[in-house]
Amino acid sequence: MSSVLETEELRRQFGRLVAVDDVNVSIEADEITSIIGPNGAGKTTFYNLLTGRLEPTSGSVRLRPRDSEADLIDVTDKPPHEIASLGLSRGFQINNVFDGLTVGENLRIARISRDGRTLDFRAVADTDDDLAEGVRDIADLVDVTDILDTECANLSHGDKRKVEIALALATDPSIVLLDEPTAGMNATETARMVELVERLDDETDTTFVITEHDMEVVLGISDRILVLDNGELIADGAPDEVLADSRVREAYLGLDEDEELEASPERGEAEETGGESA
Numbered sequence: 001m002s003s004v005l006e007t008e009e010l011r012r013q014f015g016r017l018v019a020v021d022d023v024n025v026s027i028e029a030d031e032i033t034s035i036i037g038p039n040g041a042g043k044t045t046f047y048n049l050l051t052g053r054l055e056p057t058s059g060s061v062r063l064r065p066r067d068s069e070a071d072l073i074d075v076t077d078k079p080p081h082e083i084a085s086l087g088l089s090r091g092f093q094i095n096n097v098f099d100g101l102t103v104g105e106n107l108r109i110a111r112i113s114r115d116g117r118t119l120d121f122r123a124v125a126d127t128d129d130d131l132a133e134g135v136r137d138i139a140d141l142v143d144v145t146d147i148l149d150t151e152c153a154n155l156s157h158g159d160k161r162k163v164e165i166a167l168a169l170a171t172d173p174s175i176v177l178l179d180e181p182t183a184g185m186n187a188t189e190t191a192r193m194v195e196l197v198e199r200l201d202d203e204t205d206t207t208f209v210i211t212e213h214d215m216e217v218v219l220g221i222s223d224r225i226l227v228l229d230n231g232e233l234i235a236d237g238a239p240d241e242v243l244a245d246s247r248v249r250e251a252y253l254g255l256d257e258d259e260e261l262e263a264s265p266e267r268g269e270a271e272e273t274g275g276e277s278a
């Protein structure tokens, strides 16, 4: 196995509060990894440390740059734009597309920024074949070709989330961090999103890491699950190992020793009625 991202004793305090508590993880290139934990467990802070939006109190982050078989490089004190250009991309839970532009225009901007050509006026011209081809390829991959001319303000919630993933992938990252990709989706949209992430994981060299509250999604999609509680990494393993861990059952799932995790009634009903409910 080869790791694409590693943290060593990564720590972040806000005053006396330890939001991320000396966390050691190694994200493997060929696995979909989910990060779970109760509210306030430190998931967002952890992501912010990885992307450079927050400086750690101590510890380090190492990343394998895109297009590279080389060793991981230390990105601990690098600014967010540099980490992003090295190959770590993040899709935001809060919509981060330009609403007044079309899907195609948004993808074009993402490709231009990947190429470091924001000051190249040729990059905005329609005649730039490479750029147009790059946009078409990403659109085909993420299945947003039929909405390329749609203004983002007019997209459904599900399509907007797809466009965010397309934008994250447009920079050819080695790793993409997704924040609750199924948040606010009904059962049908959720199933489609899970399928999409699994397919992209198969068809690209990009490694996917997600945070997610929906345990059905987590168990369905993950090769590996990391569990944070009060900033501490309390479990790290395959879904069945993590589900069997007594600390996880108590801290996060609220299950007794022998209790099984079952599908929520709302989800079952939504599937039976064709996913009408949100």
Ligand SMILES: Nc1ncnc2c1ncn2[C@@H]1O[C@H](COP(=O)(O)OP(=O)(O)OP(=O)(O)O)[C@@H](O)[C@H]1O
Pocket (backbone or CB within 6 Å): 014, 017, 018, 019, 037, 038, 039, 040, 041, 042, 043, 044, 045, 046
């Ligand atoms: N900028 C900040 N200043 C002070 N405390 C903060 C700050 N950001 C986060 N915290 C605290 O750090 C802890 C971890 O918060 P974080 O948002 O990382 O958790 P989370 O797992 O993402 O929660 P949720 O699932 O609710 O989004 C919480 O106690 C939170 O109040």
